[in-house]
Amino acid sequence: AQSVSQHNHHVILSEAASLELGCNYSYGGTVNLFWYVQYPGQHLQLLLKYFSGDPLVKGIKGFEAEFIKSKFSFNLRKPSVQWSDTAEYFCAVNYYNTDKLIFGTGTRLQVFP
Amino acid sequence: GAVVSQHPSWVICKSGTSVKIECRSLDFQATTMFWYRQFPKQSLMLMATSNEGSKATYEQGVEKDKFLINHASLTLSTLTVTSAHPEDSSFYICSARDLQEKLFFGSGTQLSVL
Numbered sequence: 001a002q003s004v005s006q007h008n009h010h011v012i013l014s015e016a017a018s019l020e021l022g023c024n025y026s027y028g029g030t031v032n033l034f035w036y037v038q039y040p041g042q043h044l045q046l047l048l049k050y051f052s053g054d055p056l057v058k059g060i061k062g063f064e065a066e067f068i069k070s071k072f073s074f075n076l077r078k079p080s081v082q083w084s085d086t087a088e089y090f091c092a093v094n095y096y097n098t099d100k101l102i103f104g105t106g107t108r109l110q111v112f113p
Numbered sequence: 114g115a116v117v118s119q120h121p122s123w124v125i126c127k128s129g130t131s132v133k134i135e136c137r138s139l140d141f142q143a144t145t146m147f148w149y150r151q152f153p154k155q156s157l158m159l160m161a162t163s164n165e166g167s168k169a170t171y172e173q174g175v176e177k178d179k180f181l182i183n184h185a186s187l188t189l190s191t192l193t194v195t196s197a198h199p200e201d202s203s204f205y206i207c208s209a210r211d212l213q214e215k216l217f218f219g220s221g222t223q224l225s226v227l
Contacts, residue, residue: 046216
């Protein structure tokens with residue numbers, strides 16, 4: 001079955017630490033990949049997406065993600081986190097020719113000053 | 114950027130009553146809207162795909178008679194939870210797709226059924 005796994009459920013970091021959140025998806029052919037963020041009290045927002053081309057994708061607020069096809073992974077990274085990055089992060093996959101977005105369970109990131 | 118308004122953000126109801134949740138695309142037309150639900154510590158699960166002017170397509174295991182979806186215009190889709198029971202308590206989120214195939218999410222509705 002098509003599925004998305006986020007292995008880190010809760011991550012706690014100090015400001016300026018580097019961040020990497022894992023995302024793996026099950027094989028199902030061509031995929032479009034997304035990272036969404038939900039800040040406390042706000043709605044889901046798109047951080048970045050990968051459709052094709054350069055597997056290293058840069059998004060808003062200094063985030064980037066790398067698509068590694070051989071590992072079925074799309075990990076999210078940020079070299080230096082800020083307190084304002086405290087939020088829930090969701091990885092999502094759209095398998096080609098389907099309407100569905102399949103979400104991971106989310107990773108809660110807490111950044112302490 | 115494009116905005117999707119979801120209302121109400123929070124609702125408490127008695128068991129057996131019906132609850133309607135609205136999802137509006139405020140500054141774009143959305144021929145397709147999606148309804149998700151999220152249980153605590155679980156991922157968002159797609160419930161149904163709503164297309165303007167036609168019947169919604171429900172995911173396997175979702176009762177279409179219980180979760181009524183209406184997409185009567187290009188800017189409004191509604192989800193009605195009929196005869197709600199405590200097990201229907203969940204976080205419901207809608208999303209709308211614009212003509213450029215971009216997805217925008219509502220802020221979600223927390224439903225608590227007593």
